Amino acid sequence: MYRKPNNEPNLKIGHEIQRSDKSHTSIYKPNQRINLHNKDNVIYLSKGNASAYSSVSDVLIINYFAPHIVGLETINNVNMINYLRCITDVTLHIIKKKDMISILDDNNLWRCAFDILSGGVRILHERDNVNTKKTSKDTIIHYIKYIWSLPHTQRETISIYPFIMERTHISRSLIHRVATELHSKNLIIIQRGVLKNCVLP
Numbered sequence: 001m002y003r004k005p006n007n008e009p010n011l012k013i014g015h016e017i018q019r020s021d022k023s024h025t026s027i028y029k030p031n032q033r034i035n036l037h038n039k040d041n042v043i044y045l046s047k048g049n050a051s052a053y054s055s056v057s058d059v060l061i062i063n064y065f066a067p068h069i070v071g072l073e074t075i076n077n078v079n080m081i082n083y084l085r086c087i088t089d090v091t092l093h094i095i096k097k098k099d100m101i102s103i104l105d106d107n108n109l110w111r112c113a114f115d116i117l118s119g120g121v122r123i124l125h126e127r128d129n130v131n132t133k134k135t136s137k138d139t140i141i142h143y144i145k146y147i148w149s150l151p152h153t154q155r156e157t158i159s160i161y162p163f164i165m166e167r168t169h170i171s172r173s174l175i176h177r178v179a180t181e182l183h184s185k186n187l188i189i190i191q192r193g194v195l196k197n198c199v200l201p
Helices: 008-019 097-106 110-131 136-149 160-167 172-184
Strands: 024-028 033-035 041-047 049-054 060-065 068-070 082-086 090-096 188-191 194-198
Touching (some): 008 041, 008 068, 008 097, 008 110, 060 068, 060 110, 090 097, 097 110, 136 172, 160 172
Antiparallel strands (some): 033 082, 049 060, 049 082, 188 194
């Protein structure tokens, strides 16, 4: 389920990236794609919301909301095989890996980097647990419960159909069938794809 993120480690490292003369700033518009493959960079997302997708399957891997450091896991020469898709207007501060390492060393920020990476591992572990559910129906129910756990303002912007389809290979028709079944049992209320109520156990 949704957990409010701890932004402090991202803000601390992000502040140092922004003030570094080794970094540069780029601004992107909604729906722009940013290729991360074979890039020698770490990125600070200081404004906006972007999603990371697999370049192999085009399945959504993770959502990033500012403030967030993207790419710490690649510092030891691990190439990303992902790309970002901007959901909103996005501001990125980009720095080379070697300069990122110097910032972490000089400012004693490795603990912050560890906290950020640990949070990412937890999210991916939870995602793997979802994708190993016994049935597609179980997976759909999980994501409906997850959407319901989100803050109201965020939940109101989400249509359950693309939300689930982007994260799985489940068809829209099956999602609709399961949602209709749950609605008939008075377990959920959906209006124009938006989850309005959920009493799933």
